Amino acid sequence: MNPDWEELLQLATQWVAKYRSQVGSLPVLAQVQPGWLTAQLPAAPPAEGEPPEAWFADLDRLILPAVTHWNHPGFLGYFGITGSPPGVAADLVSSALNVNGMLWKTCPALTELEQVVLSWYAQALGLPGSWFGMITDTASTSTLLALGAARERALPGTRDRGLQGAPRLRLYCSQEAHSSVDKAAMVLGLGRDNVVRVPADAQFRMQPELLAAAVHRDRQEGYLPFAVVATVGTTSSTSVDPVPEIAEVCRENRLWLHVDAAYAGSAAVAPEFRWALAGCELADSFVANPHKWLFTPIDCSCLFTAQPEAFRQAYSLVPTYLTTDVAGAVDLMDYSFQLGRRFRALKLWFVFRAYGTKGLAEIIRKHVALAQEFAGWLEASKDFELLAPVPFSVVNFRWHPQGLDDEKALAEANQRLLHAVNASGRVFLSHTTLKGRFALHLAVGNMETDRKTVEKAWWEITNAAQTLGFS
């Protein structure tokens, strides 16, 4: 009954090699309507097994048309990403090993490689290699875990007593911080209302003096400030909060400092981008995602902490059936609410070994240069304008035809432009809002994205603008 390993993996390998060589010729954005795939699939599971050829044929027939191709060089929305060949090969090994690293003993290699490779990653970014590191599925989980540890440090015993009757904890981040900060507050029982969003400056950076004032005011009103989330590379504009000044406010007020560098943290493998992580060595916890901009397949979010004991105090709980007799070993389940974990470190290990820090820095540099070049074309154009600085590989801009100055009309025009560009199937951009202005958001993060891709994007944009009129 059991199909042959080699035969199946050969089929999968052939399928993948063909797919990855052709992906650039597929529409970036899936062209199907909601329900299309559901309608094609049997409503009930098969009673009898089918031959492998049938499943693989359905990947082409049913899955591919309904995939939005994050691998397409023209995928320039959100944060462009790359599942590089070494990362994917390692992930296959991980799937096949199929270990569960809840305890050191249940897979020493998983536990120790995760520690070592995360230390490599921290060092590659110029951060302390001595930090404790672990891999989670998403930055949302990493930030939730970090703020849970911060909550327990602020109010020891909350894990047992709960928050009912506790002082009203408050948490700070900038207006531009990611929604995962709110979601963490929701899950942790703190409440969104206790997430104080500190105003950002003209360049979308948290204003530390306004942070200090908010903390001071909250204390006077009986709240208990306990943590700040600073962002290095915000989701919309990739702005960098002034972490050294924020860290100082945290030090003075004994607040936990968590840094969300999910996207931009990896840029610091290139020394010229280390400035962005200034002050981060003072953080209590720090997250950066190799699955965003270090060419590692999803899912790989790296959570670092200078306070591993705070995580243990927040999360460790060892039932009898999970006790071990191994002294001096880290059991990763003690640092998280998740018990089981997949062997995710392998893929990051292979990425470092394949490219080396120099090779990784080269790719980062190329991506930033492409974004800067694109920004230059915008600035030289009379009909487009930049809406934010471009410190990394993301450009926020809008179509601004001469004479069209009503904000609502501009938003509508840009929405139509975006829709037209994305409907082409050749490139894909996303959108955001910056200071109330609707912005088109172009992000370079795919290894296959080159100058031709960015030129094509510019052509699609200007061509769609011409077709839509005004200019």
Added chain:
Amino acid sequence: MNPDWEELLQLATQWVAKYRSQVGSLPVLAQVQPGWLTAQLPAAPPAEGEPPEAWFADLDRLILPAVTHWNHPGFLGYFGITGSPPGVAADLVSSALNVNGMLWKTCPALTELEQVVLSWYAQALGLPGSWFGMITDTASTSTLLALGAARERALPGTRDRGLQGAPRLRLYCSQEAHSSVDKAAMVLGLGRDNVVRVPADAQFRMQPELLAAAVHRDRQEGYLPFAVVATVGTTSSTSVDPVPEIAEVCRENRLWLHVDAAYAGSAAVAPEFRWALAGCELADSFVANPHKWLFTPIDCSCLFTAQPEAFRQAYSLVPTYLTTDVAGAVDLMDYSFQLGRRFRALKLWFVFRAYGTKGLAEIIRKHVALAQEFAGWLEASKDFELLAPVPFSVVNFRWHPQGLDDEKALAEANQRLLHAVNASGRVFLSHTTLKGRFALHLAVGNMETDRKTVEKAWWEITNAAQTLGFS
């Protein structure tokens, strides 16, 4: 710079095929000491890339000796698992597609296949195919998400206001429930002290009349009961809580019913085990893990709910940069604190297509038969005793040499026995405690485990007992 897809995946395929064919001859339990792997690895990341042969050679040289082989047929601890070939092949496709299914639009196939295949899974277990389903990484995450939705239903607006000043919520489960229930209470700000562990009967099942009494008493004392977690297949003894009676208590008291069937739920693909899920159709939420006993590689935990709107109310939060213009589509980020997600449904899809529900039921049957046969040998032996009934594929037992009746001495003898058996490297068992008695825990869940494996385990156990003495 970019290595060739086909070359790398061929290397990985060859490595995997060789590893999986040889895994039965490797020691089950890693034979290394803590720190062994760490000491072998460079402390800093490589600056230059290395050729693929070097990384793959290190898989053999450094990783394999430090792996506890969950793929070994003799892995009989915790819950034995299988990453089947179709599941691993699909996971390779998933890694290579490298999509992020935060929104329907960012990968319609991921979103819709997840819905359809989870409906297949529910139907295969005799549960409502109309339930809303989603895949998470672990049952711990699934249970946390479910209890978070239950908290919001009990106290609408908690996501905004937080729990400070809220009534003291209470949550119920049996003494035998998994530690993930406590961890969820810790994370959600409810506190472990508000997890009421209802006593179990002689067969380790929650006693519904004691549940009802605890709920009643708590109400009188000013607590706010809000949820019950029933377990189908508890971690230690695989006992099945009386879900129909528990559901009735929940209905009368308006409590959210979450069922943790992480391990045993999958047994119900064989109709003769459907009894175990009686009453589960009344649950508000239900979790079962195909990565435990449905031959799907880690990670694949399936969370079902009859109340998707409660999940949306607890978790939905849509920042501008994630708004979409697609009407009538499910955006999975609205049902979770995690924003991004890997394409996990592919592996479960391939598993169903490869084996069909009949083929899956056959494997389950075989596993249960092996466990029952092993239990028969124990019962026929004068020196061993069963410590719990064997409804599925797990046997809890102990060595009980005639004349040795002191509980402490028995625990010590069994710990020594366990250590000796596991040191053999040929089989691996784990342990637990049942009614204060130290138990050896043998779990059949690997497709490659056959009668010979179980005979070998029995031989290792009786041989070690003889060597250790007493009998």
